[in-house]
Amino acid sequence: xxxxxxxxxxxxxxxxxxxxxxxxxxxxxxxxxxxxxxxxxxxxxxxxxxxxxxxxxxxxxxxxxxxxxxxxxxxxxxxxxxxxxxxxxxxxxxxxxxxxxxxxxxxxxxxxxxxxxxxxxxxxxxxxxxxxxxxxxxxxxxxxxxxxxxxxxxxxxxxxxxxxxxxxxxxxxxxxxxxxxxxxxxxxxxxxxxxxxxxxxxxxxxxxxxxxxxxxxxxxxxxxxxxxxxxxxxxxxxxxxxxxxxxxxxxxxxxxxxxxxxxxxxxxxxxxxxxxxxxxxxxxxxxxxxxxxxxxxxxxxxxxxxxxxxxxxxxxxxxxxxxxxxxxxxxxxxxxxxxxxxxxxxxxxxxxxxxxxxxxxxxxxxxxxxxxxxxxxxxxxxxxxxxxxxxxxxxxxxxxxxxxxxxxxxxxxxxxxxxxxxxxxxxxxxxxxxxxxxxxxxxxxxxxxxxxxxxxxxxxxxxxxxxxxxxxxxxxxxxxxxxxxxxxxxxxxxxxxxxxxxxxxxxxxxxxxxxxxxxxxxxxxxxxxxxxxxxxxxxxxxxxxxxxxxxxxxxxxxxxxxxxxxxxxxxxxxxxxxxxxxxx
Amino acid sequence: xxxxxxxxxxxxxxxxxxxxxxxxxxxxxxxxxxxxxxxxxxxxxxxxxxxxxxxxxxxxxxxxxxxxxxxxxxxxxxxxxxxxxxxxxxxxxxxxxxxxxxxxxxxxxxxxxxxxxxxxxxxxxxxxxxxxxxxxxxxxxxxxxxxxxxxxxxxxxxxxxxxxxxxxxxxxxxxxxxxxxxxxxxxxxxxxxxxxxxxxxxxxxxxxxxxxxxxxxxxxxxxxxxxxxxxxxxxxxxxxxxxxxxxxxxxxxxxxxxxxxxxxxxxxxxxxxxxxxxxxxxxxxxxxxxxxxxxxxxxxxxxxxxxxxxxxxxxxxxxxxxxxxxxxxxxxxxxxxxxxxxxxxxxxxxxxxxxxxxxxxxxxxxxxxxxxxxx
Numbered sequence: 001x002x003x004x005x006x007x008x009x010x011x012x013x014x015x016x017x018x019x020x021x022x023x024x025x026x027x028x029x030x031x032x033x034x035x036x037x038x039x040x041x042x043x044x045x046x047x048x049x050x051x052x053x054x055x056x057x058x059x060x061x062x063x064x065x066x067x068x069x070x071x072x073x074x075x076x077x078x079x080x081x082x083x084x085x086x087x088x089x090x091x092x093x094x095x096x097x098x099x100x101x102x103x104x105x106x107x108x109x110x111x112x113x114x115x116x117x118x119x120x121x122x123x124x125x126x127x128x129x130x131x132x133x134x135x136x137x138x139x140x141x142x143x144x145x146x147x148x149x150x151x152x153x154x155x156x157x158x159x160x161x162x163x164x165x166x167x168x169x170x171x172x173x174x175x176x177x178x179x180x181x182x183x184x185x186x187x188x189x190x191x192x193x194x195x196x197x198x199x200x201x202x203x204x205x206x207x208x209x210x211x212x213x214x215x216x217x218x219x220x221x222x223x224x225x226x227x228x229x230x231x232x233x234x235x236x237x238x239x240x241x242x243x244x245x246x247x248x249x250x251x252x253x254x255x256x257x258x259x260x261x262x263x264x265x266x267x268x269x270x271x272x273x274x275x276x277x278x279x280x281x282x283x284x285x286x287x288x289x290x291x292x293x294x295x296x297x298x299x300x301x302x303x304x305x306x307x308x309x310x311x312x313x314x315x316x317x318x319x320x321x322x323x324x325x326x327x328x329x330x331x332x333x334x335x336x337x338x339x340x341x342x343x344x345x346x347x348x349x350x351x352x353x354x355x356x357x358x359x360x361x362x363x364x365x366x367x368x369x370x371x372x373x374x375x376x377x378x379x380x381x382x383x384x385x386x387x388x389x390x391x392x393x394x395x396x397x398x399x400x401x402x403x404x405x406x407x408x409x410x411x412x413x414x415x416x417x418x419x420x421x422x423x424x425x426x427x428x429x430x431x432x433x434x435x436x437x438x439x440x441x442x443x444x445x446x447x448x449x450x451x452x453x454x455x456x457x458x459x460x461x462x463x464x465x466x467x468x469x470x471x472x473x474x475x476x477x478x479x480x481x482x483x484x485x486x487x488x489x490x491x492x493x494x495x496x497x498x499x500x501x502x503x504x505x506x507x508x509x510x511x512x513x514x515x516x517x518x519x520x521x522x523x524x525x526x527x528x529x530x531x532x533x534x535x536x537x538x539x540x541x542x543x544x545x546x547x548x549x550x551x552x553x554x555x556x557x558x559x560x561x562x563x564x565x566x567x568x569x570x571x572x573x574x575x576x577x578x579x580x581x582x583x584x
Numbered sequence: 585x586x587x588x589x590x591x592x593x594x595x596x597x598x599x600x601x602x603x604x605x606x607x608x609x610x611x612x613x614x615x616x617x618x619x620x621x622x623x624x625x626x627x628x629x630x631x632x633x634x635x636x637x638x639x640x641x642x643x644x645x646x647x648x649x650x651x652x653x654x655x656x657x658x659x660x661x662x663x664x665x666x667x668x669x670x671x672x673x674x675x676x677x678x679x680x681x682x683x684x685x686x687x688x689x690x691x692x693x694x695x696x697x698x699x700x701x702x703x704x705x706x707x708x709x710x711x712x713x714x715x716x717x718x719x720x721x722x723x724x725x726x727x728x729x730x731x732x733x734x735x736x737x738x739x740x741x742x743x744x745x746x747x748x749x750x751x752x753x754x755x756x757x758x759x760x761x762x763x764x765x766x767x768x769x770x771x772x773x774x775x776x777x778x779x780x781x782x783x784x785x786x787x788x789x790x791x792x793x794x795x796x797x798x799x800x801x802x803x804x805x806x807x808x809x810x811x812x813x814x815x816x817x818x819x820x821x822x823x824x825x826x827x828x829x830x831x832x833x834x835x836x837x838x839x840x841x842x843x844x845x846x847x848x849x850x851x852x853x854x855x856x857x858x859x860x861x862x863x864x865x866x867x868x869x870x871x872x873x874x875x876x877x878x879x880x881x882x883x884x885x886x887x888x889x890x891x892x893x894x895x896x897x898x899x900x901x902x903x904x905x906x907x908x909x910x911x912x913x914x915x916x917x918x919x920x921x922x923x924x925x926x927x928x929x930x931x932x933x934x935x936x937x938x939x940x941x942x943x944x945x946x947x948x949x950x951x952x953x954x955x956x957x958x959x
Contacts, residue, residue, distance in 0.1 A: 025664060478676060478678065480674040480675070480676050480678040481678050481680060483637075483639055483665075483672075483674065483678065484672070484674055484678035484680075484739075484742075485680075485691070485695075486638075486639070486665045486666050487637055487638075487639070487665055487666075487668075487670060487671070487672040487743075487752075488666075488691050488692035488695060488742065488746075489666045489667075489669070489692050489695045489696055489697060489746070490666055490691070490695040491666050491695075492666075494666075494695050498691070498695070499680055502682045503680075503681070503682055
């Protein structure tokens with residue numbers, strides 16, 4: 001048509017030519033300021049890793065000249081193959097355990113008439129507040145030599161052999177799998193909740209039985225979400241440090257992350273060049289995996305067909321299988337919550353680690369609790385951790401608020417800022433630790449070994465998580481609400497402060513609590529960055545466990561977990577249940 | 585009061601392809617005009633409004649309000665939206681749910697750049713604005729407790745509280761149910777006249793446009809194809825699109841006969857489906873034309889009709905009733921003429937019903953048929 005042919009061409013050559021004559025407005029200033037701040041925070045870790053991996057490190061720790069030695073050493077290391085296989089096996093099977101267990105549980109609780117559902121939620125909330133190390137040490141005790149299982153086995157059979165050695169790849173897989181199952185439960189329960197029950201009803205009406213319906217409709221519909229979640233858990237398991245450090249290293253089962261840790265902590269001087277080369281390879285691997293994850297998770301919403309509000313999908317009647325469902329919910333409650341807590345309680349009440357036998361009861365005392373509560377050290381641990389958590393969550397959420405807003409509203413330049421803020425996602429904790437260790441050692445500021453070093457590293461590490469909350473939150477706020485503020489005479493920053501920020505406050509709170517909760521239990525970064533004058537809870541617990549001070553560890557851990565469970569409950573009630581789904 | 589000169593903002597899907605926007609819009613309105621941008625969805629009416637508001641930056645052209653240029657590509661002027669001092673009502677009302685009715689309406693005064701308003705001034709102004717829209721006494725309600733119609737009124741109060749010279753309304757009635765829409769239509773018009781404010785109103789509902797406007801601009805694919813009063817637009821559409829979009833009509837296609845071309849007000853047009861009718865023609869159209877005949881201008885008679893009809897002063901077509909729908913005050917018929925496949929829509933009074941399949945005669949004077957450019 002002629003109308004279309006003589007359309008002016010100006011629009012195609014706009015942006016570039018026009019930018020120069022537009023005034024420097026508020027949003028533009030904000031984009032530039034954010035780009036600078038994020039650039040300073042996010043770029044150095046990647047740059048320093050790359051530089052160091054290619055530089056010769058002299059014995060006196062100075063850097064000089066270029067080299068490929070570190071990469072050569074990495075790729076020619078005879079143990080690399082074994083480590084790699086360990087890492088992949090560990091990640092793959094712990095993902096399977098977490099998904100099978102957490103996923104089944106989520107389906108049972110959300111979509112069937114299983115009883116005791118409250119127990120599943122209770123388990124999840126408490127596990128969100130409990131540091132991983134505490135869990136791992138509790139399970140290590142339970143499954144360990146002097147734990148109740150092996151103890152019962154020895155009593156029954158009279159041998160001195162153990163039934164089960166947790167310091168093995170199998171032990172690592174089971175423990176990591178159970179560690180992740182609450183999160184899988186949390187995320188998949190929201191997937192199952194949003195499933196459209198009409199489609200299942202339609203299958204039943206067409207004559208399919210429960211199992212057939214679940215297999216050909218429910219599971220198929222949830223497949224994109226499950227696939228994305230599986231890859232996510234897999235990536236996290238590749239990056240995992242707690243279980244490999246506490247379980248794998250004593251059992252001589254090395255994985256990639258513990259290898260990096262060893263090259264820093266167990267060689268003198270720290271082999272920074274090698275650790276950097278190692279880290280760069282890990283970064284690239286995680287970046288590739290995350291790329292696929294991004295593709296998968298974009299598909300994840302494809303089959304979600306939520307329509308009405310306050311809509312509750314109908315539930316399957318399990319019939320004669322109902323007790324099996326009940327049993328699984330109770331099993332989860334026991335294995336993920338009750339047993340570890342009982343083990344910790346047992347340990348905390350005894351002066352030294354001993355098997356769970358009635359004879360131990362006579363020696364019960366509150367001495368460990370008394371020590372923990374009166375000790376300056378534990379108070380410092382708690383206060384340091386709280387400060388670091390609060391600072392990281394607050395600074396992170398402020399940056400996330402600006403970035404998420406600019407990005408969701410597609411302001412000019414926002415995509416670049418968004419990519420900067422998302423970049424830390426590719427850093428496994430231990431790699432982030434290595435990078436910041438080298439940064440803080442080379443900047444002329446007295447920051448290394450202080451809690452501020454940790455606060456900065458955590459802010460960077462968890463920024464992407466905060467960003468998911470704010471970005472998704474802003475998208476849910478109608479653009480017209482913001483335009484109405486502009487038309488009423490509000491500047492962009494006034495709109496942000498008076499309209500967007502108040503409406504976003506639930507997402508901001510959820511994001512804040514999420515960062516706070518994970519920052520206060522993080523070990524991988526802290527183990528490299530926290531110095532003698534800046535101990536934090538996770539590192540303190542790790543030291544206690546390694547030093548065999550199980551009693552104090554348990555007493556302190558129980559108190560700490562109780563406090564954090566309160567925070568986690570707020571998170572849960574503030575809508576973290578739904579918001580968490582968008583968090584990764 | 586409001587002047588647009590060659591205002592252009594296009595969204596090309598691919599180079600050279602039309603995907604939306606407005607092109608070369610020219611308008612000059614005097615103060616107090618109720619001006620409507622009318623067109624189907626995606627035609628560019630909302631883009632025009634958003635350019636005036638400052639929510640979009642035009643590609644070229646000029647926007648002048650009350651003598652002050654708000655946008656001028658050549659002079660490099662682009663006043664940001666929060667400095668334009670314009671009131672705007674959004675399609676979704678955009679009432680901030682975290683604020684009370686009072687705070688919603690007070691917002692423009694609280695963020696005012698011209699001067700700081702005292703609490704008392706704000707209170708008075710908000711009270712007046714709420715009274716004007718009929719929501720006196722609602723100030724302390726939470727915005728989320730309001731019905732759709734009430735939210736609409738709050739949005740209106742917020743748009744006029746700082747006494748802007750220009751009020752922009754983006755399909756404000758489209759989310760209301762039918763009866764409320766009628767009521768708000770009258771209310772809006774009354775309010776606009778009382779305040780003496782210039783209003784730019786966007787709608788795709790032609791009856792809204794006809795009922796409320798002083799001036800209507802009909803937009804088709806990014807072009808303002810006709811600007812005029814409601815009567816102009818309805819009775820003298822410039823082309824087939826305008827005739828078909830504003831009000832119901834029968835469109836016939838034909839060719840102006842060689843004999844009648846350019847002579848007198850009445851032309852003879854040979855129809856594509858066969859037959860010939862006499863009609864009015866807009867200046868300069870032809871030879872291929874579209875003819876618009878409003879359904880209410882056609883008179884139906886049973887059978888061959890009265891003999892008087894055949895005197896040659898009227899167009900007469902015989903046909904058969906193929907559908908009828910009774911609407912109470914009027915009956916809509918569909919008539920198939922004898923020698924044509926073209927179905928006619930006819931509105932008739934319900935007093936004398938015609939049965940399905942019965943033979944009827946349609947007649948209409950040449951003045952009721954208007955030949956316009958095809959579009």
